Amino acid sequence: MRAALEELARRAAPQKLIGLVTExxxxxxxxxxxxxxxxTRPRTRxxxxxxxANLLLRYVRIRMPELWDGPQIQALRQIFLQNYWIDSRDRVQWRVPGEAGLPPSSIAIVSPYDLTARxxxxxxxxxxxxxxxxxxxxxxGTVRIITDVTTTRATVNDSRSLPEIHTRLKQRGLLPSEHLVDGGYTSVELRDRAARDHQVDLVGPVKAKATRRSRKGNVFTRDAFTIDWDHQKVTCPQGNTSPTWLTSPSLAPYVxxxxxxxxxxxxxxxxxCTRSAARLLTFLPHDLHELQTAARAEQQTREWKMRYAxxxxxxSTISEFVQGHGMRQCRYRSQDKAHVQHVLTAIAVNIERINVQLxxxxxxxxxxxTALQGFLDWQYIPRQRSWRATG
Incomplete structure (x- = not known):
């Protein structure tokens, strides 16, 4: 509302706002x-x-149509539609979460000045x-150099950014043979893709299968079932076999x-085994399943932990970006300009690190x-050499 009113005050004649903008x-x-x-008073606010907002949008639409296309007016219109709705009695209603369809974070506008921020x-x-x-x-034994900075929307999963990072590193001739990544970038599919497309050994923790076993302690995990890959059958601990084996595109790459x-x-x-009418299992195809099993076993070894350390x-690099260069305070609007800031920050960090080595x-x-200390020394009068010393 404030951004839209500021825009109208700049673009419209003052007489047109008289009667609209009240005390x-x-x-x-x-x-x-x-x-x-x-x-205070959140519901009233x-x-x-x-x-x-509804009154202002109607007023501009009818009385000032030439200003309807203003960026702040259009931002207000979109934000209003995402957060409010008009009932059958023409009353403005707040979209309560879970009832009237608040938009997900991936599309919800959070700033009237940057519509792509999330x-x-x-x-x-x-x-x-x-x-x-x-x-x-x-x-x-070498200076740690920033080789890439990727800027994405805040709601984009980390794993979706990794293929783009590898492609860009390859184009610049900086692709590593081994890439140590956070758990958010690690999955069996990404490990296989990185090895196939770029011959990169992706090193990161593969999460264990989450089941009720961790809470109840008496549930059969997926490892208790025997998978017959050749005949596409799964046998449970009681010897019963599964009648179905589904590999539809909607489940890819899982079975x-x-x-x-x-x-x-x-x-x-x-x-x-299960609280449902029948047990359901979901697992990766044969080659990825073996890769997943091997990865989970490897990351329990001391050698892997030392390598991943x-x-x-x-x-510390993230802390250097944030504390030393204010990277979390964006100085520009739009994702492209924010990326420029991130790249310039990385260049500054590299220059500082190289300068320290050279x-x-x-x-x-x-x-x-001081004069007094000099006098005390001249008279051989003892004095404390540090303010940390105690008497």
Whole structure:
């Protein structure tokens, strides 16, 4: 609302705003609003803002059609449609989550000034904007150099960015033979794709299959079932075989098998297997399944853990970007311009690191004594050499 009113105040004649902008609007939108986690009267604020936005959009559409295409007016229109709806009695209603269809984070507009910025949440971190993926070298005895920075929307999964990173590194002749990545970039499919397309050994933790076993302690995991790849059959611990083997495109690259409801109903240990009418299993095709099994076994070894420990160095790099260069404070609008900022920041980090290696540390000289300290020394009167010393 404030951004739209600022645009109208710049573009429209002042007389056209008389009667529209009231004292209430002056109090609500006359200055930037900074609401805390628990703002006062939230329902009243939501109701008033929705009615004000609806009134402003109708007013501009009818009285000032020449300004209807303004970027802030159009941003207000989209944000209004995403957060409010008009009922049969022409009343503005807030879209309550789970009832009236609030848009997902991937399309929800969070800024009237940058319509491509998105809201995201990772663990305890929440932000509005974009996501930066940083790649650096980690060879022993050499300067760690940033080789790539990729900027994506905040809602894009990390794994979707990895193929693009590898392609760009290959184009610049910087593709590594081994790539240590976070768990968010790791999957069996990506490991296989990186090895096939770029001959890159992708090193990262492959997550274990999440089942009720971790909570109940008495549920058969997928490893308890025997898979016959040649005949496309799966045998359960009780000796029953699955009648179906589904490999439809909607499940790719996974295979899904269902056991018979009759077999599961009469099974004496059904409670240790499933709470549904019949057990369902989903697993990767043969070659990827073996790769997944081998990867999970390998990452339990001491050698793999020592090899993967190098990846911890990227955390200090992220801290250097954030604390030293303010990378999380975007200075521009739009994803393309934010990417320029990220690239320039990476260049600055590289220059600093190389400069430290090329320039020897300056010789440090002790601070000369003050007049009083000089007098004490001249009189051989003992004094403390450091403020940290205790009397």
């Amino acid at each position: 209430d609007w002056g109090r609500r939108y006359g200055r930037a609003a900074r609401l805390g986690k628990n703002p 939501i109701k008033d803002t929705g009615e004000d 809201y995201a949440r990772r663990a305890g971190t929440r932000w509005r904007g974009y996501l930066a993926h940083v790649t650096e070298t980690c060879d022993e 899904q098998v269902n056991f018979s409801k009759r077999d599961c109903r009469d099974c004496p240990i059904k409670t240790q 190098k990846r911890a160095g990227i955390e 320039t020897s540390a300056p010789e440090r000289h002790p601070r000369p004594p």
